[in-house]
Amino acid sequence: xxRQLKHARGSVTAANGSIALESLFxxxxxASANAxxxxxPYSELPxxxxxxxxxxxxxxxxxxxxxxxxxxxxxxxxxxxxxxIYRETFVPGIEFVHISDxxxxxxxxxxxxxxxxxxxxxxxxHYNKKYNENVQxxxxxxxxxxxxxxxxxxxxxxxPKAVAAYLPEHSIVADELWNHVMALRNQEKEVDDLRPILDxxxxxxxxxxxxxxxxxxxxxLSPESDAQRFIQAVSVVMDISQKEFKELPWYRLFKTASFRxxxxxxxxxxxxxxxxxxxxxxxxxxxxxxxxEHGDLIPYLLSKTALSEREVLTIICExxxxxxxxxSHHLSFVLYLLGTHPEIQQRVYQExxxxxxDSKEITEREGDIxxxxxx
Numbered sequence: 589x590x591r592q593l594k595h596a597r598g599s600v601t602a603a604n605g606s607i608a609l610e611s612l613f614x615x616x617x618x619a620s621a622n623a624x625x626x627x628x629p630y631s632e633l634p635x636x637x638x639x640x641x642x643x644x645x646x647x648x649x650x651x652x653x654x655x656x657x658x659x660x661x662x663x664x665x666x667x668x669x670x671x672x673i674y675r676e677t678f679v680p681g682i683e684f685v686h687i688s689d690x691x692x693x694x695x696x697x698x699x700x701x702x703x704x705x706x707x708x709x710x711x712x713x714h715y716n717k718k719y720n721e722n723v724q725x726x727x728x729x730x731x732x733x734x735x736x737x738x739x740x741x742x743x744x745x746x747x748p749k750a751v752a753a754y755l756p757e758h759s760i761v762a763d764e765l766w767n768h769v770m771a772l773r774n775q776e777k778e779v780d781d782l783r784p785i786l787d788x789x790x791x792x793x794x795x796x797x798x799x800x801x802x803x804x805x806x807x808x809l810s811p812e813s814d815a816q817r818f819i820q821a822v823s824v825v826m827d828i829s830q831k832e833f834k835e836l837p838w839y840r841l842f843k844t845a846s847f848r849x850x851x852x853x854x855x856x857x858x859x860x861x862x863x864x865x866x867x868x869x870x871x872x873x874x875x876x877x878x879x880x881e882h883g884d885l886i887p888y889l890l891s892k893t894a895l896s897e898r899e900v901l902t903i904i905c906e907x908x909x910x911x912x913x914x915x916s917h918h919l920s921f922v923l924y925l926l927g928t929h930p931e932i933q934q935r936v937y938q939e940x941x942x943x944x945x946d947s948k949e950i951t952e953r954e955g956d957i958x959x960x961x962x963x
Contacts (some may be wrong), residue, residue, distance in 0.1 A: 638677035648834035790915035
């Protein structure tokens, strides 16, 4: 049975009750070799109480022990009560094993299958089934289908030369972020809320990668501007996707309020994706050399891979909302950690200063900054 994984801010969950987490139940440094050969059964895993028919979803409903609590607070509470490995049943048939030890997290990731079955983005998958001819993207596809899409995308997306192609434009976006933050500082030289600004920055970065286009997110945006509606739609999709585990899946039977919001948000994201994809295609004539390494991601995926046009559009839509959410969140964490560890911040600054020297631009050479010294 394949591992089913979901990485959720601070913990990794492995879904499917049939998994024998042999090396996770008892670590080699604390258990005898004989104990490792006889792992405890899955049924002995502790966790929040689950009930027949409705499972443990009741814990998230009004009156439940987890109602309105943040995931990290729930996870911390469960780790304190049940230990570093615990089981949670949301609804019958959907179970998760939560782990919190970094060594266990690494072990699960390293043992992951090349054809994973992942328990996440259920509502988005249902949306694709009903409104996208059941074409799934990287976030919602499973097993062999996921492997096929991943293989076609990673050929260029993960190569250093492909990433380096975006450095000049991303450097400009980063400079604009800096100028925007400086302009918004108050008398104490602080910004009241940085997250919305980082969302704008991430949106600009995604626009550069997906469409070779600037969205104008640092401009004074009207509520009806493409950039503002785009950022809002991304926020809606990610918020609903994170909260879907706290609700019964009534959306499979009828259009719930959450599902209606998802439909509207996804509709606008797809509208933007189609609009800007066409503009990107017009930039590259049939005689242009398309290699996926010069800001021509969409033309490359359409002409040089086995992906269909609908699959490419679905992947681009996922790049959009997942890229904005992931970039802004991770950058928030990095800035917070640097701010709370000034000695590390100084080391990072010195390394960047040494690498760049008097250069005003970051090229592929300067972009190759090693990590160990600043880790």
